[in-house]
Amino acid sequence: MAEPDTPRVAALRGHVRQAAVGLREIGLEIDRDPTAIDRWLDLPAVHIMSGCTIPPEYLESPLRVDGHTYDMSSCLEHTVTIEELSYGDASFMLACPGPIMSGVTVGALGDDRQRDAYYRRMAAPEPVWTFFGLTEPGKGSAATELETVLEPDGDGFRLTGEKRYVGNAAFAELGVVFCRRAPGPLGIEAVLLDTDTPGFHAEVIPTVGMRGVRISAITLDHVRVEREQILGFETRKPSRRGLIGAIQTLQRFRPVLTGTAVGLCRAVLDHVRAQRPALHGVARRRLAEAQDRVEAVRQHNYAVASAVDAGRIRADRIAGVKTRAAELAERCTLLAAELLGPAALLEDPLLDKWYRDARAIEFMEGTGHIQRLAVFQGVLKGTFLDRAAGTGV
Secondary structure (H helix, E strand, C coil): CCCCCCHHHHHHHHHHHHHCCCHHHHHHHHHHCHHHHHHHCCCHHHHHHHHCCCCHHHCCCCEEECCEEECCCCHHHHHHHHHHHHHHHHHHHHHCCECHHHHHHHHHHCCHHHHHHHHHHHCCCCCCEEEEECCECCCECCHHHCCCEEEEECCEEEEEEEEEEEECCCCCCEEEEEEECCCCHHHEEEEEEECCCCCEEEEECCCCCCHHHCEEEEEEEEEEECHHHECCCCCCCHHHCHHHHHHHHHHHHHHHHHHHHHHHHHHHHHHHHHHCCCCCHHHHHHHHHHHHHHHHHHHHHHHHHHHHHCCCCCHHHHHHHHHHHHHHHHHHHHHHHHHCCCCHHHHCHHHHHHHHHHHHHCCCCCCHHHHHHHHHHHHHHCCCCCCCCCCCC
């Protein structure tokens, strides 16, 4: 298990931090035109994102730094990487091609053949965008209440339904769709789907922030699905397939998303300090207090990610740190707008963009209401505040 202060993690952080230099101006271009990412595919940051969660043996040039090889299978290393790239620009990072969340799902649920085919495709020279289709118009990301259905059709199936707020779906080549094959939680499946399959349609939803993510709506109209496209269908029991894949992916990815919020907060506060180096009195104390709070969430998130790597997955603590980070992202941008003056959001394009981007984090991988329910369940069980139990953070 990687630790946040080891030479291995420090080498990774330094490399990614250097790769993130210069991303803010590019991020502004992508904010104006999300398709502009196509002009920047040779950047080191894109190379890093494209290889995340792909085993090194599939890559012609895996990420190597100071004798270490990284594939982001470690939640901590993935979190550090995303935090540093988000310090450069979170929207740019999320606009990049690569496995993102679909790769975590395939790794968790796919059989050897499915993983091999997926990784080979993702490691191809041409960039591949993917999507993770869980959220639905009427049910949000409540995996047990899915209405997208997978119905038998000869020796295969037909997939029908809608998905909403799915990153990059309108530009992706493949992704994972969660659906219902039978009633109850054991009837949920995860399907690996090509976007050029007849009946698949996706279009971009206009958003205020995080425009590089190209949030999309998906319509599935009797899309043909073969048995081999259902992740783990031949090798796993129903209790170890679809639903558990959604839960494992969200739990594994929430510390990574928290890293996105932390990176954005650090960028905003450093920007304020650079723009107003002579802050004093109450203003200076408020800025210092905000930085202390961000650092506390940062260290807590590293502990959560390290616990995930060790197999000590605690949904309540994962939810708690994600909620706190999303709140801080909003508070830090509000503080920045106040300290930089009433016209800052109009005159400072970076601050305006960060202000809009920060509000998207609340809705990514489960809203604050969903996260607070998980925290409350931990409190009821008496485990959330039990730091001496040895089973959590």
